[in-house]
Amino acid sequence: MEKRARVLIDCEDAKGLVYQISKVFYDRGLNIDNNREFVDKEYGRFFMRTVVTGIFETEELLTELKSVVPEDAHIRVIEPKAKKIILLATRESHALGDILVRHADGELDATIECVIANHDTLETLVNRFDIPFVHISAEGLSREAHEAKVMECIDRYAFDYMVLAKYMRILTPRFVEAYEKKIINIHHSFLPAFIGANPYKQAYERGVKIIGATAHFVTNDLDEGPIIAQDVIPVNHRFEWRDMQRAGRDVEKIVLSRALSLVLHDRVFVNGNKTVIF
Amino acid sequence: MEKRARVLIDCEDAKGLVYQISKVFYDRGLNIDNNREFVDKEYGRFFMRTVVTGIFETEELLTELKSVVPEDAHIRVIEPKAKKIILLATRESHALGDILVRHADGELDATIECVIANHDTLETLVNRFDIPFVHISAEGLSREAHEAKVMECIDRYAFDYMVLAKYMRILTPRFVEAYEKKIINIHHSFLPAFIGANPYKQAYERGVKIIGATAHFVTNDLDEGPIIAQDVIPVNHRFEWRDMQRAGRDVEKIVLSRALSLVLHDRVFVNGNKTVIF
């Protein structure tokens, strides 16, 4: 029976890769619905995302592709289906709410497994959407102890991506490594950014004319993982810092949802500390 | 001797095109430096732009590519060199000046053959840059008679693109057909747009909060040719129509220069009344 798959390949660049890979599709009689490549000349890396339709066995296709690309190649053959996501939040509802509405609307190509929060502020909102809400308070717990409880909860789910929808806790290296390339965060600024507490207050004090937001994968460099999406919103001298925060929230939620959509559609490759977005 | 070329192909979509084309490159030992394809599912059209390096004869490569693609294919093998452009203007200097400065700076990958204008207002500016300025007044002439003189002048030059840098004359179908897909215009609005005289005054009267500009190829549908680039600039109630015009000029010149750069780098395919931009 005819089916459809997204084929994602990234590997060391080499001569003839497009030819070799497209030959595999051609020989099997597969249709290419969509195809994009990119070569990072500096790093000498090749990236390709192809949507194919036709009759094929996923495992066989994978094996055949492996035989024509360099050994270090990372190949994925993904049959489109709703991915599973987990949301982490704290007290702010704008980014979370935006994802919940999109989910309820069927716009998000994902199922939300649960929302985990270190405060119970958002419980009512999450319950409105019949999504499990897990409150794991950090009160009286060390960072490690709290995180261990969060990880215990997370590990009950098979999930594809974890979204930090304004989760205001610093993650330990252990946590980040456990879910490498799976954690998406929204950062309240451009990067480089105002560092430290209350960035909007800093932005206000600096008198900026533009507020930005950055969605990125989380790595152990604080707020420094590969950037997926960024956008801005204009502000002016009449904005008090709370107005800046409000403007910032609008751009944060749109940027996070845009990044999430890109990731759910397998359009994002991580390339060192950067991304390739198809 | 090794050389470099941009290969542009657009044709009816067919199975195996990426494979067949990349096979030609592979068999000749050419390197693919950059490759982008797009298939317009609705029109069933295939577009591909590949930058190759290696040892090849342009004519031979062309012949070989022709043998593997559908008959209707439009194939170009372009060895990068400065293209030749002609500029048409009237009285406003912003778009023209921006191109002249980029040209003087060596930023524009083109040589400006001449500037033709129906007024002499811009003569001093153009002369500052040692570019031939041809004043062809329309006074006392019919549209056809004036255009005939302009075409006579244009036809003295072998040129790749003609840029209407705020050329405020309506072109006849004869003119447009003579230089099909070669004329780039900057339009003082988004499309669809305020129709008729003084669009900024109309925008002002309408109380818009954003002013846009559109760069497009000229066809015989007035202001309706394939769009190459668009952008906007925010305005508010304090803007009188002249302020809107000033804001509009900033966005016009940037959008026109961006479109020109895309065209000069062979990044633009015309696809019916749309464009594919790589």
Place this chain on the structure above:
Amino acid sequence: MEKRARVLIDCEDAKGLVYQISKVFYDRGLNIDNNREFVDKEYGRFFMRTVVTGIFETEELLTELKSVVPEDAHIRVIEPKAKKIILLATRESHALGDILVRHADGELDATIECVIANHDTLETLVNRFDIPFVHISAEGLSREAHEAKVMECIDRYAFDYMVLAKYMRILTPRFVEAYEKKIINIHHSFLPAFIGANPYKQAYERGVKIIGATAHFVTNDLDEGPIIAQDVIPVNHRFEWRDMQRAGRDVEKIVLSRALSLVLHDRVFVNGNKTVIF
């Protein structure tokens, strides 16, 4: 007891208005927390929005202000409190959902009286937020008959503004006049716009590079009322019309919420067919 009010005045322009009005505040010992004026030179109209604090009787202040401004003046002294709004929707949830989340979050300075829809698609979503949902089907009814039922429902509420959150019905002049300057709509385009059914399909067919949205007051000129807010989002040739629609929805919801916030904070004056936004 000290209180706070927004004073909004618009009238024919005249000499000394700022002086006369500020004299009223000064003589009563009121503090000016915030003050903005604008004179539309073309129409000869004066607009002023002042936030005052101090001890005053609203009626007395109003009377005194009336005595110093031209007869045609429209003066409002508004003590800040949550305004009441009614939402009208059809089937799409993005704009409605965004307002519901902001409301649940306490971010919206308003209470939502009810959501009225001509389909029942959104009932579940609205119920999640414990907001009354009224389904008034248009099936088998003439436009006038359906509208009469909607108006009957609306008129049960004392409300300040009615928000058309993607309400896909054409309103009759009778309806528009009944709620003059109270109806806010989000339009799926810039204005001027693609006219007729499925504007995103038209935008797709036109090959635009930018999608916009416009929030405006509704008047009897279809989609032509005073513009409150506009914004855009970039698109490209890879967007099918459904992708354009998706991008358009993001910009629609943000623009509508921004317009609603401006209106709820009494920052918007209607000036003929334009707005003054403070």
Place this chain on the structure above:
Amino acid sequence: MEKRARVLIDCEDAKGLVYQISKVFYDRGLNIDNNREFVDKEYGRFFMRTVVTGIFETEELLTELKSVVPEDAHIRVIEPKAKKIILLATRESHALGDILVRHADGELDATIECVIANHDTLETLVNRFDIPFVHISAEGLSREAHEAKVMECIDRYAFDYMVLAKYMRILTPRFVEAYEKKIINIHHSFLPAFIGANPYKQAYERGVKIIGATAHFVTNDLDEGPIIAQDVIPVNHRFEWRDMQRAGRDVEKIVLSRALSLVLHDRVFVNGNKTVIF
């Protein structure tokens, strides 16, 4: 004879300022063509910009205004005329060229006294516009010695503003203090920014999706003076760092020209390390 002036006042906030100031205008029979105020609640500072027309002696008006505002007030009564500016540059032409074209076009409300550069690269360009070009090489000179020569040249001119149109030299505190609030710079980034050499390379390595530019007054905090204007331009993974630089130049020149225009129209107040823009 009737004339026109911009009145700019900034002072400690106090009750009745709008009243007291507008009373002065009223009593003298002056018309207010345009009026904007802003109170910075945090700093307790009042800012007002009024355009008045009528019959008045500038000195008398100034004296009278002084008598009604706090002692620390900074009052300017400015009769509109072309301001004088000096441009400093190094080797890049984009920002300089944009200002030269606007100047030649009469769009800039200023006369350019001269262009000073530490390299002679831009001499031809500047000469095209019949503007004096002064080449002051830094070769073999200490920073102080070079700067002394530059200051000697500058001080030959009576000028209102100095524009650093990509002047790539670090200024000493002595220089900055000598021309306090008169130096406008364009910064190749948002602030906070990539620090150190080649910010575009850093932006490229960081994989940003947006490039920004900031125009600001120069103070002795490196790149940290009051921001006048900011804007951005989107980039993606296909941009090599030179492409980012090219995109950055477009946004730099537009932002610098926008800031310069605001300053030349006396629309900018410095407020501590921030600006108020009317």
